Amino acid sequence: NVGVARAEIKQGVREVNMMKNAKEKKIGIALKAVDKGIFVAFVWQDSPAAMAGLRFGDQVLAINDEPVAGWSSDKALKAIKKAPDAHVKLAVRDRPFERTVTVVKDSENHIGFLFKKGTITHLVKDTSAARNGLLINHQLIEINGQNIVGLKDEDVLKIIQESPRSVTITIMPKFIYDHMIKSIGFGSLKKYMDHGIPEI
């Protein structure tokens, strides 16, 4: 199943190497400090970060070999600015606050839950979503691995409707999501969010 593979949250730590883009000398992410960790709270579309496969919710453990535990988001961003243009190396843990649930749409193409501003609000009885243990008060982050943060509910619904019957949902507790997007000027940024379909 391609959606499952694109959504898979991998164990362990990976290394991500990027060059800053030529014009703005940026890799294209916003960072947010949560519980003494540094998290990717925004990935700019077509940026070096998007190209390198960084995702909303990834935890950055080190920037050019310097561990970032306990840093503020400002300090982490400065470390990236200070890094050589041709060599930004991040150690990354794959979306630790997220998990995936695979559900099957019914014969009428319904997904089995309702959502508002991306937050799951109701489970529909006798659907695969309810049987598979999907939970309310959780935020939709990806559909079949494709980030949908910042998209309108109607656009998310369209992606779900056009998905194969088996749909893999990536979710995060809403209170963590709210914290992660707080204070990064998300409102103005979200139209630039990377919504590309990940390579596998």
Next chain:
Amino acid sequence: NVGVARAEIKQGVREVNMMKNAKEKKIGIALKAVDKGIFVAFVWQDSPAAMAGLRFGDQVLAINDEPVAGWSSDKALKAIKKAPDAHVKLAVRDRPFERTVTVVKDSENHIGFLFKKGTITHLVKDTSAARNGLLINHQLIEINGQNIVGLKDEDVLKIIQESPRSVTITIMPKFIYDHMIKSIGFGSLKKYMDHGIPEI
């Protein structure tokens, strides 16, 4: 690594079959409704549930084939009481709110973080815990797969000290943990909590 294997959170849904114990006609769990899901909030030591490998944090999806999404904890408990003594079948998702981080103790046998009442409160700079992205405001649930919920901090520390150098920690955001143990009379129950070492 045995600790990693014992702690591993498995994907998918498993079926757990139990008989109630002869004396009290119980399987030995407490349940808690969270976000329209039903979760195992307590496992009685030496109970049928402990023997069958149920763990704190497991999500119960169905009781004798009846889906439980949206049920209250009382309703779920009643369904177990109503089930035949010789045949309690649960569909279970493995600890969805938890994740594992493996850290290595330093040469002085230190783990690299401080905790109070099981909640991680500080990360120590330049330790494997900090480098591996452990987070504060998270609750310790298991050490090398062994449940430590309800144990005193000094007893948890002893388990960590006696562990091999590589220690796998299972954690859950503290606000979810607090919610899960709320209102189940946990204070009086915790001395009966199953702290057995899981089979692999």
